[in-house]
Structures are given as structure tokens and as C-alpha cells.
Amino acid sequence: MLKRFHSVLFVLVVCAGCSEFRDSHELLHSVLWMQTSAEYHTITTVTYQRAAETLDLALRDKTWTAALEQAGHFQDLPPxxxxxxxxxxxxxxxxxxxLVKDRTTFNVSKWDQWIREANAQALPGAVEFITEARSKGITVFFVANRQARHESWTRKNLEQLGIPLPAAIDTVLLQGEEPHHWGLDKSSRRRYVADRYRVLLIIGDDLGDFLPGARDVPDNRLRQAQQQRNRWGVSWFLLPNPIYGSWEASLYPDGLSDADILKAKRNLVREMP
Ligand SMILES: [Mg+2]
Incomplete structure (x- = not known):
């Protein structure tokens, strides 16, 4: 009897442990999906292939532009x-x-250390697309929200991947670069490019790579994306990123603690239709 009681107690303790504590991390699935899934590999490869197939059409049509910021007489600008x-x-x-393995969240010093390693690999299809665009005489600009202080390591990383960068012009346009004071919003950098070139395509993983105001609340973000339905898959090519981005930052106000961010996110999960 005592033995039976002990085994019931053991099951209760183990089951209570199972339901109350799981050693996991909110990025576990999204990181694994991007690192291991055939689905992610296929989406990025096909997106870059479709973008490459669009280049000739966009080159021929001098009225074609992908940039909302393109204005004036842009028809004869270089592509x-x-x-x-x-x-x-x-x-x-x-x-x-x-971050997943260390059970921690993003922090700037860890990010700086990763960028200094300059060892990021390329997404499937990216190098092939860039090589093809350059072979057609198209200048490839990189507009990224890494900080200006990251430029030399970022350039080193790109060149190690077989993405040579021209010496005559700066094609790596990062946040905070002087003398432009470029901000988090990429509109001013897209305008900088559009003032000098006809922008054939934009490729990114975040609404902010394409349009201003991407940090708005989720309903407004969706409305903005829908307003541009004629551009998606035509001159705007969007890659998936379930790990981070302005979609995630739009879910809670700035300045919350990690615990309050998690609480705010849990409150947003829909359990009913
Ligand atoms: Mg990005």
C-alpha cells in the first residue's frame, strides 16, 4: 500500500513538473525553422530567382521604379x-x-561581437542574384540598420561571401552614417539612392525595407502592406523572418522590461476565433 502511494505521489510530482516548467525559449522554433527547414530554403531561393527574372523587364521599362521615394525625371538615371x-x-x-542556447535576449555587446566575427553566411539565392544584377550593369545598394560603426566588418563579411563592393561609391548605407544622419527609418536612404539611380527592385525581410512608418501598430501595418498590393512580387520581394523585425517591435511600447514584454505578447495571442 505504501509502495503504491509512493508511486502515485511520484507520478503526481513528475506530471506537475512537466506542465509547469519546460526549458524552452520563445525563439526556438523560429530559429530552427530558418536553420533547418526545406520550406525556408525554398522560399528564399525562389524569391531571389523570381527577382532575377524581373530584372530584364525592369531594365527595359524606363517608367519602372520600385521606390516610393523616386521622384522627378528618373527615366534616364542609371539602374x-x-x-x-x-x-x-x-x-x-x-x-x-x-540567444536560444544561452536562454537570453538580444543585447548590443553580443550583437557587436557577432558582427566583428564577420562570419555570417549568405541566404540561399542571394549571392547568385547580386552577381546576376551586377553582370547586367545594375548597381547593388545595401540599406541596412546595422550601425555606422559596423561598416568595416560588414564590408569584410560581404567580400568574404564573394560580393565585391565598388571602391568609387559607398553602396553599404548604414544607420547613423555621417554626414547624412540617416535614421532607423530607411526612407531617407532610399531617397538618397533614388535621387541618383532608377530603383528597379527592393528586396528585404521587413516592411521597413520598403515603406516608411513600419513601426506602427499591427492593424496599420497590415493596411499599409495591403495598400501596396500591386508592388509585392513585382518590384518588391519580401523574405520571411519570424525571429525579429518591426512586426515584433510593434506589439508592445518601448521601454518595457523583458518580463512585461513577454506578458504583453501572451495577452495578444488569440485563443478564440
Ligand atoms: Mg533585415
């Missing part, structure tokens, strides 16, 4: 494409994986 870097060209999966 360019604008690509984001992180999770568009550069795969930071190993950095995100470290």
Missing part, C-alpha cells in the same frame, strides 16, 4: 537595386541560436 542585409543577404542564424 540600381536596393537590398537589406540582415536576414535578406546575411544569415544571422548562429547569433540567434546563441
Amino acid at each position: 540600381a537595386v536596393i537590398l537589406d542585409l540582415d536576414e535578406t543577404v546575411l544569415d544571422n542564424g548562429p547569433f540567434e541560436g546563441r
